[in-house]
Amino acid sequence: MTPAPRHWEADVLLRDGRTAHIRPIQPEDRELLVEFYSRVSDQSKYYRFFSPMPELSERDLDRFTKVDHRDRVAMILTVAGQMIAVGRYDTIRPGYAEVAFLVEDAHQGRGIGQLLLEHLAQAGRERGVEEFVAEVLPDNQAMIHTFKDAGYQVKSAFEDGVMELVFRIDPTETAIGVMEQREHRAEYASIERFFSPKSVAIIGASRRQDTIGRALVRHLVLGNFTGRIHVVNPSADSVSGMPAWKSVGEIPGDVDVAIVAVPAESVQDVVLDCAAKGVHGLVVISSGFAETGEEGRMRQRRLVGLSRSYGLRLIGPNALGIINTDPDVQLNASLSSVMPPRGRAGFFCQSGALGSAILEKVQNRGLGLTTFVSAGNRADVSGNDLLQYWEEDDATEVVLLYLESIGNPRKFSRIARRVSRRKPIVAVRSGRSSQGVPMGHAVRKISAPGEAVDAMFRQAGIIQVESLEEMFDVAQLLAHQPLPRGRRVAIVGNSDALGLLAADAANSVGLVVNRQEALGADATAEDFEDALDAAIDDPEVDAVVAIFIPPLNVAGAREDVANVLAAVGEQSDKPIVSTFLGTEGVPELLRVPDVAGSSAGRGSVPSYPAVEAAVRALAHVVEYAVWVRVPQATVVEPGVNDLDAARHLVNEVLMRHPEGRDLDYGEQNRLLAAYGIDLWDTYAVASLDEAATAGEALGWDVVLKATADHLRDRPDLAHVWRNIDTPEEMADAWTSLNTLITEPDRAGFVVQRNAPPGVPVTIATMEDPLFGPVLSFGIGGPLTELLGDRSFRIPPLADHDAQDMVREIKASPLLFGYRGSEIVDVAEIERLVRQVAQLQHDLPQVRALQLPLVLAGAEGATVLGASVRVEPVKDPRSDWFVRRLSTMPGDTMPD
Numbered sequence: 001m002t003p004a005p006r007h008w009e010a011d012v013l014l015r016d017g018r019t020a021h022i023r024p025i026q027p028e029d030r031e032l033l034v035e036f037y038s039r040v041s042d043q044s045k046y047y048r049f050f051s052p053m054p055e056l057s058e059r060d061l062d063r064f065t066k067v068d069h070r071d072r073v074a075m076i077l078t079v080a081g082q083m084i085a086v087g088r089y090d091t092i093r094p095g096y097a098e099v100a101f102l103v104e105d106a107h108q109g110r111g112i113g114q115l116l117l118e119h120l121a122q123a124g125r126e127r128g129v130e131e132f133v134a135e136v137l138p139d140n141q142a143m144i145h146t147f148k149d150a151g152y153q154v155k156s157a158f159e160d161g162v163m164e165l166v167f168r169i170d171p172t173e174t175a176i177g178v179m180e181q182r183e184h185r186a187e188y189a190s191i192e193r194f195f196s197p198k199s200v201a202i203i204g205a206s207r208r209q210d211t212i213g214r215a216l217v218r219h220l221v222l223g224n225f226t227g228r229i230h231v232v233n234p235s236a237d238s239v240s241g242m243p244a245w246k247s248v249g250e251i252p253g254d255v256d257v258a259i260v261a262v263p264a265e266s267v268q269d270v271v272l273d274c275a276a277k278g279v280h281g282l283v284v285i286s287s288g289f290a291e292t293g294e295e296g297r298m299r300q301r302r303l304v305g306l307s308r309s310y311g312l313r314l315i316g317p318n319a320l321g322i323i324n325t326d327p328d329v330q331l332n333a334s335l336s337s338v339m340p341p342r343g344r345a346g347f348f349c350q351s352g353a354l355g356s357a358i359l360e361k362v363q364n365r366g367l368g369l370t371t372f373v374s375a376g377n378r379a380d381v382s383g384n385d386l387l388q389y390w391e392e393d394d395a396t397e398v399v400l401l402y403l404e405s406i407g408n409p410r411k412f413s414r415i416a417r418r419v420s421r422r423k424p425i426v427a428v429r430s431g432r433s434s435q436g437v438p439m440g441h442a443v444r445k446i447s448a449p450g451e452a453v454d455a456m457f458r459q460a461g462i463i464q465v466e467s468l469e470e471m472f473d474v475a476q477l478l479a480h481q482p483l484p485r486g487r488r489v490a491i492v493g494n495s496d497a498l499g500l501l502a503a504d505a506a507n508s509v510g511l512v513v514n515r516q517e518a519l520g521a522d523a524t525a526e527d528f529e530d531a532l533d534a535a536i537d538d539p540e541v542d543a544v545v546a547i548f549i550p551p552l553n554v555a556g557a558r559e560d561v562a563n564v565l566a567a568v569g570e571q572s573d574k575p576i577v578s579t580f581l582g583t584e585g586v587p588e589l590l591r592v593p594d595v596a597g598s599s600a601g602r603g604s605v606p607s608y609p610a611v612e613a614a615v616r617a618l619a620h621v622v623e624y625a626v627w628v629r630v631p632q633a634t635v636v637e638p639g640v641n642d643l644d645a646a647r648h649l650v651n652e653v654l655m656r657h658p659e660g661r662d663l664d665y666g667e668q669n670r671l672l673a674a675y676g677i678d679l680w681d682t683y684a685v686a687s688l689d690e691a692a693t694a695g696e697a698l699g700w701d702v703v704l705k706a707t708a709d710h711l712r713d714r715p716d717l718a719h720v721w722r723n724i725d726t727p728e729e730m731a732d733a734w735t736s737l738n739t740l741i742t743e744p745d746r747a748g749f750v751v752q753r754n755a756p757p758g759v760p761v762t763i764a765t766m767e768d769p770l771f772g773p774v775l776s777f778g779i780g781g782p783l784t785e786l787l788g789d790r791s792f793r794i795p796p797l798a799d800h801d802a803q804d805m806v807r808e809i810k811a812s813p814l815l816f817g818y819r820g821s822e823i824v825d826v827a828e829i830e831r832l833v834r835q836v837a838q839l840q841h842d843l844p845q846v847r848a849l850q851l852p853l854v855l856a857g858a859e860g861a862t863v864l865g866a867s868v869r870v871e872p873v874k875d876p877r878s879d880w881f882v883r884r885l886s887t888m889p890g891d892t893m894p895d
Contacts, residue, residue: 004069007876008123010884011308012077015111015182017190018280018311019885022119025074025086030061032076036083041105047140048102050162064088071097073123077112080275080310087116089123095130101143111182113146118179118882121169125881134165151175171881180414183883184388190313191381191389193280195324195371197256198227200333201248201279203270204261204286205231205239212261212285214240215335216321223323223332223339230255248273255279259321259333264288264299267317268306275310281381282307283333284316290377291318304379308885315381320352320374323359326395334374343368344479346390348383349402350375358402358468365584367476370395382886384411391419398478400471401427408886409453410772410877413460413794417632420461424478424624427462428471429453448768448792455792456771459801461627463620473617476606481575483625486542489618490515490535493547494523498579502545502611509619514540521551525560532568532576543618546578547611562589570603575621577614580607632798640676640835643842649674650845650870660847660871668866675835677851680864683751688734692727694751700725701754704733706747707865719747722754755862758855759814759824763833765795765840765849772877773840777833779811780853795841802830802837815856824856832861847871 004024012022025033037045037056045053056064067074067088074088084107089097099120103112124132136143144163148154151174152167200220206213213233217240220229230251233244245251248258248270258274260267264286274282289300300317307314315322321334325342332339335352338359347362347369349355355374362369370393373386383401390396399419406412406429416425457464465471489511491502496518503513515538517531528548535544548561558581566589569576580587590605608614649670654660663671669679683694685704695702706719719741721733738744760780768774771794778790791805806812806829817823832854840846846868853864 002068002070004073005126008069008075008119010119010882011305011887012115012884013183013186013190014115015109015186015189017186017188017193017313018079018110019308019313020084020112020311021078021309022075022115022884023078024069025065025067025076025088027065029065029076029083032078032083033061033065033086036086036104039104039106040102044102044105044108047137047143048100050135050137070127073120073127075116075119075123077116078309079107085112085116087113087120089120089129089132091127091129092133095128097124097129097132099132099134101146108142111186113143114150114182115883117146117150121171122880122882124169125171129169131166131168136163136165137161138163149178151178176881179881179883184391184415186883187385187388188392190281191385194257194283194313194315194322194381195326195331195389196329197280197331199230199251199253199255199257200225200227200331201230201232201245201251201255201258202261203232203248203258203274205233205236205244207233207236207239212335215337216259216261216285216333217242219332219334219337219339222337224330225332226328226330227256228253248277248279251277257281257283257333259283259285260316261285264296264317267303271303271306271310271312275312279312281313281315283319283321284314284376285319285321285335286316287318289317290379300377300379304887307380313381314379315373316376317379318352319376320355322374323369323372325369325371334372338363340372341366341368343370344396345398345400345475346370346386346393346396347372347400347402348375348386349373350378350404351402352376354402354468361468361472365472365476366587367472367479378405378407380885382407384408384415387412387415387419387425391415391422397423398475399423399425400475401425402468402471403427403429406453406770409456409770410794413456416460416462420624421628421632424621425460425462426471426474426478426620427457427464428466428468429457429464448766448771448774451788451790452768452771452774452776452792452794456794458627459794459798461624463624465620470613470616470620473606473608473613474620477575477577477617477621480602480604480606481569481577482573483628484543484575484618484622485625487622488512488514488540488542489545489615490517490538490541490543491545491547492517492519492528492531492535493545493549493579494519494521494528494551495547495549498547498549498611502547502579502615505612505615506545506619509616511615511619511622514538521549523551525557525564528561529564529568532564536568536572536574541574543574543622544572544576545611545614545618546576546580546605548578548580550581559589562587565605566590566603569605572603575618576605577618578605578607579609579611579614580605583607584609630798630800634796634798641838641842642674646671646674646839646843650843653870654845654872658872660845660869663868663870668868671839671868672863672866675839677832677835677863679866680752680755680862682865685749685751688731691734691749691751692730695724695727695730698751698753702730702751703754704730704737704749704751706737706741706744707750708746708748752864755855755864756857756859758857758862761815761829761854761856761861763836763851763854765836765846767840767844767847769875772844773837775805775833775837775840777805778809779814784811793837795837797834797837802833805833806830822858824858825860826856828861829854829856832863844873844877845870 009023071091076083077085085103087101089099091097101113101116147165154165154167157164202216204213205217231239231242231244234246236244238244258279260270290297324331336356336359340362352374390399491499493499506513519527535541550558587607672679685691702724704721724730741747762780764776766774773795775793776790778784789810791808793801815824848869850867855862
């Protein structure tokens with residue numbers, strides 16, 4: 001029997017935000033299947049088998065549990081070790097399979113059939129199945145909708161009282177969109193339950209003053225939590241004046257969220273108690289997990305597996321906690337005594353130590369938060385989950401992320417691209433230069449360069465900043481001021497020196513100073529008002545930088561100018577940043593009251609202690625505003641790509657070479673041709689006779705060159721002989737190159753026709769274990785490598801990404817007529833970039849692809865060479881065509 005692939009097993013999230021486990025069925029599941037079938041209603045059995053079938057016979061049990069995982073595939077869904085659903089397909093003929101499901105009645109309506117269909121369809125695609133057929137009774141409307149709502153093109157027929165539904169299972173854009181919408185709803189639901197609990201249990205609450213459990217109780221009470229607080233301590237009768245329960249199970253009524261602060265070795269027992277009680281989620285403050293070493297990693301892996309197997313979501317372990325400042329909730333379930341003011345930003349971080357400092361900084365700046373999560377080791381709930389929640393949370397207008405690691409960057413990029421269209425995301429990423437992560441964070445190694453990660457952030461519209469200070473600088477501008485419409489700024493101030501500094505800073509970050517008002521040291525509030533009004537009314541101005549230093553001889557100027565700034569800021573449709581008295585944050589004098597109860601309302605003018613900080617923050621926001629206004633649709637060349645032919649070629653090679661190998665010239669040519677890329681005719685030659693024959697076949701006017709990597713990277717070695725027109729000239733070229741090149745037998749000589757002149761460029765992709773496909777572009781030659789002058793993107797590309805890649809390298813003027821040279825066909829280069837990106841996106845088996853020399857000329861581009869490595873996919877990309885929760889490396893699914 002063919003073993004089932006490991007990646008077919010996964011933890012999944014159901015529609016209501018609870019978890020379950022999906023895996024291929026095994027012969028050992030007979031008893032589970034019998035117990036499951038006994039709980040299914042007679043009507044559900046009839047819908048499945050079209051006849052009364054009260055029990056499964058021994059023959060049925062054998063047929064349903066013994067499958068080959070190829071032509072007959074079955075998946076089961078389990079919660080708390082019990083089977084709650086089963087789905088299967090049976091191949092009828094090559095490429096065509098019948099699919100069916102059975103879901104326990106108590107769990108119907110939780111989106112289980114849709115999940116099973118997704119996973120069976122992906123398994124079918126991997127096994128060569130192209131179409132599913134399902135036979136359904138007409139009154140089984142729930143099952144009919146399961147198929148029709150999946151995003152596939154379903155054809156239906158009616159015969160003998162049975163509906164037959166037939167559909168192709170290609171991962172179409174519509175089907176993927178449906179899957180992503182369901183993923184979004186489920187992940188939002190799972191996080192929303194954490195932030196709006198009606199009751200919270202603190203497990204590990206203590207009567208001793210200096211304990212974590214006692215601090216958690218105190219912070220919940222002093223934060224004025226509007227729900228019920230329960231304390232659990234088996235050794236005490238009361239804690240902080242509240243009755244203490246021996247276990248969670250003894251608590252009367254429901255418990256939505258449990259805050260866990262017990263020793264690490266006791267946390268698993270708490271999980272079982274909470275599961276039996278029906279708790280939705282756990283916030284594990286306890287340390288002693290992956291951050292402590294291998295033993296802790298194993299303990300953390302068991303904790304996550306146990307929690308998910310019982311349907312619970314988990315924040316932590318080693319977490320600081322969670323906060324919701326909503327007046328209807330007032331939840332401070334954290335170790336921080338600081339309850340930040342109500343604001344417009346949601347904050348996610350991983351480090352508990354930094355979390356406390358962050359909350360104090362937020363309070364000092366008057367920024368305010370809607371919600372806060374410090375996820376510690378981020379074993380389950382991650383920044384991706386919080387992005388799904390904040391996208392729907394109307395109170396959150398700005399998202400702030402402090403990231404020490406990214407477990408699933410492809411999913412992060414996909415979600416962030418969507419969220420950024422509506423709400424700005426500001427992120428600090430630690431370890432950018434070292435690519436290192438804290439010990440407790442279990443993620444796969446990144447082989448892609450750091451510049452590729454930065455490119456992914458830019459593609460997703462994320463405002464990436466260098467420090468927490470800069471994050472708050474940008475956040476307070478986004479939270480309180482409108483987005484600018486362009487890069488043009490006006491500088492208004494009463495300090496000539498600071499005005500010049502502001503202008504220099506603006507020019508250095510790509511802003512254009514279109515207006516500068518130097519009001520003088522004795523300027524009055526009325527002077528400021530007139531100058532600010534004129535700047536805002538100026539159609540050539542998109543944003544204003546206001547500078548105020550109090551004059552020594554004018555009493556009351558501070559309050560008067562503040563009133564002017566606040567009034568103008570409240571009414572302006574253009575953003576205003578200020579250096580007001582050198583203060584930081586949103587000073588009380590510049591705040592506009594907010595009817596929603598936030599610490600500072602829309603129109604409040606943020607202040608920065610230095611004009612350079614104000615201008616940098618404004619520049620970040622300008623770049624985001626530009627990104628928002630650029631269409632983000634992805635582009636695939638119409639009528640060019642032949643994905644079926646490319647897949648057939650790759651699969652054909654891997655069938656003969658299961659370990660993978662480099663493609664030869666003919667295979668490279670076929671693969672690239674499937675994506676509209678013409679590879680220049682090339683003849684590999686090992687002798688003078690072969691070289692002369694190749695020259696004759698090409699009609700002469702050819703080149704002889706060495707292509708081995710160790711020569712390609714050595715500009716000091718002469719390894720190309722051009723303009724060869726006769727056998728005699730070929731003999732001269734062969735003799736000369738064999739004399740000049742050390743070890744000529746390793747030179748990899750080839751003969752090609754002379755190519756039209758042009759600028760050499762390189763296009764390359766690789767398949768990163770964590771990021772999936774990574775694309776790079778640059779001018780050819782050693783200087784590009786020496787200076788690192790390459791641009792990067794993560795496919796799939798938006799329509800403008802190829803244009804940006806070509807233009808953002810420092811050597812790009814060479815393509816646009818530098819020093820009077822000919823302007824090359826940039827549109828063709830952009831097309832090649834898009835096509836290579838699409839190929840790598842479509843085919844994860846392509847581990848590396850390089851076009852090392854493309855000559856870009858005035859009338860097209862010539863692809864002179866290629867190298868392609870194909871290998872089997874041992875693990876699917878982290879963002880595949882099915883919904884699944886991430887796991888730690890070493891488990892059955894990719895992180």
